[in-house]
């Protein structure tokens with residue numbers, strides 16, 4: 001259960017079309033991440049699937065059933081909101097049990113399911129508290145608990161981690177990943193953070209202005225970005241994009257090389273050279289921002305964590321020849 | 336305001352206002368207390384400064400006292416029920432985006448700006464008059480005998496008039512409360528399978544509980560002393576004599592200042608009991 005098909009769906013708010021005709025197929029049990037810059041229509045797309053917004057045209061199918069006109073509660077999906085949307089006047093227990101209570105499930109079964117969810121999510125000690133008495137991460141878990149007790153066909157997450165601090169976010173990322181492994185239920189996850197997308201997804205859908213730019217596994221997107229937008233969006237630090245004579249040499253309008261595919265070395269024995277500007281020491285790696293190469297204003301290079309280069313030093317750069325991405329005048333990848 | 340000097344300067348500057356306010360409140364209260372223990376009937380030239388609790392005894396033991404207490408509580412209770420229920424309904428409606436929202440909102444608030452005397456007169460003569468009132472025309476249109484509101488159902492009539500005046504207040508407070516509800520909570524409830532009525536019961540109503548508490552507390556304080564509406568319509572006859580009106584009659588109609596003052600003090604005490612009682616049952620919503 002949990003196979004979702006979007007068929008030529010569009011969405012307009014008044015005159016403005018936020019989602020132009022869009023097709024997408026989400027397989028059963030997949031962890032799909034919608035990623036894209038803010039305002040590109042990720043939330044809108046998720047809300048269309050949830051049924052919280054009506055599509056302007058097109059069809060949505062869940063497990064082969066046309067649900068385009070089915071109200072949200074009967075689509076068998078559960079959603080975790082960015083603000084968590086917990087019910088502030090109910091205890092954690094009541095929050096989690098709410099969907100079961102609405103479904104008219106008997107008390108004993110409700111209790112059993114709530115307790116099972118609480119165990120999975122480490123919430124057993126907090127069941128009688130109000131949401132206001134919990135930390136951000138705990139609230140997040142309650143919201144997830146409320147979703148899993150329903151045993152939905154698919155989970156929808158809308159930027160669920162954006163209100164958490166960095167350490168918690170990392171932890172929750174792992175927990176959601178574990179949850180997906182153990183439940184094996186379809187999950188659709190919206191984020192603007194490409195790191196979340198890369199680390200969690202089975203399949204990434206890159207969106208820009210409502211248009212799907214590319215669909216693929218994290219490594220496919222990393223290895224073969226279909227266009228300049230995806231190339232610039234996926235990967236951290238971002239890919240170095242060079243135009244001009246250097247690109248001409250490769251029969252392309254633009255070429256891209258990721259920082260991790262450039263070797264720092266002897267300035268006299270390398271094809272490119274420049275001066276080191278700011279270098280970011282992360283311990284495991286050092287990101288060098290190299291100026292004055294004559295290729296682009298700055299070239300970012302990932303070097304060894306203990307590289308002895310300092311601000312103002314000259315450095316030589318060697319790109320891996322088979323890791324150079326080529327793009328044509330329209331910004332599309334040249335195979 | 337952190338230093339000692341600035342704190343005492345502040346105290347000094349607030350002193351005139353505080354003194355004025357205290358005087359404003361204390362002088363009438365002390366005078367009323369003083370008169371309530373005196374036999375003071377100015378028209379008969381009777382003045383005896385101390386007669387003990389005689390006034391209190393007479394006021395409480397007269398049959399009109401308990402009738403007045405019952406009437407007061409019926410009126411206040413009825414008005415509270417009507418304003419809160421319809422206030423919630425109106426607030427829910429006004430929260431929906433509708434055409435001409437601004438104008439509609441002003442129209443809803445309008446009754447609050449009409450003076451109580453004026454609105455009571457308008458209701459008495461234009462709406463509820465058994466011959467020319469709009470309501471009697473409506474009754475006749477449907478072939479029914481016109482209802483003489485202020486004679487046949489006087490308490491209900493006054494409850495309706497005052498509710499009409501206070502509905503805007505309740506609506507306004509409840510509307511701002513509804514607008515502060517996080518829309519995602521309602522969407523979450525919708526996805527959790529709660530139909531509109533259950534969303535209202537489980538999400539919206541609990542969210543409004545604090546605002547409802549405030550509406551009830553503030554209105555009770557003001558409603559315990561409604562006067563103009565009774566004065567203009569029934570003059571306290573047909574069982575519409577509230578405690579406030581009884582005090583008025585004792586002081587001005589019977590010219591018995593001592594008895595009236597005792598009634599006033601009793602009214603203050605009763606109002607405080609009601610207030611404490613309300614605080615107890617609904618006040619716990621305030622610190623949630």
Ligand SMILES: Nc1ncnc2c1ncn2[C@@H]1O[C@H](COP(=O)(O)OP(=O)(O)O)[C@@H](O)[C@H]1O
Nearest residue numbers: 013014018036037038039040041042043044045
């Ligand atoms: N209810 C709405 N009415 C009008 N425009 C909207 C509404 N919801 C979203 N939009 C517009 O749709 C676009 C996409 O929004 P959204 O899906 O929230 O973006 P994202 O979640 O990717 O940041 C934005 O330009 C936004 O202004």
Ligand SMILES: [Mg+2]
Nearest residue numbers: 042043044159
């Ligand atoms: Mg969004």
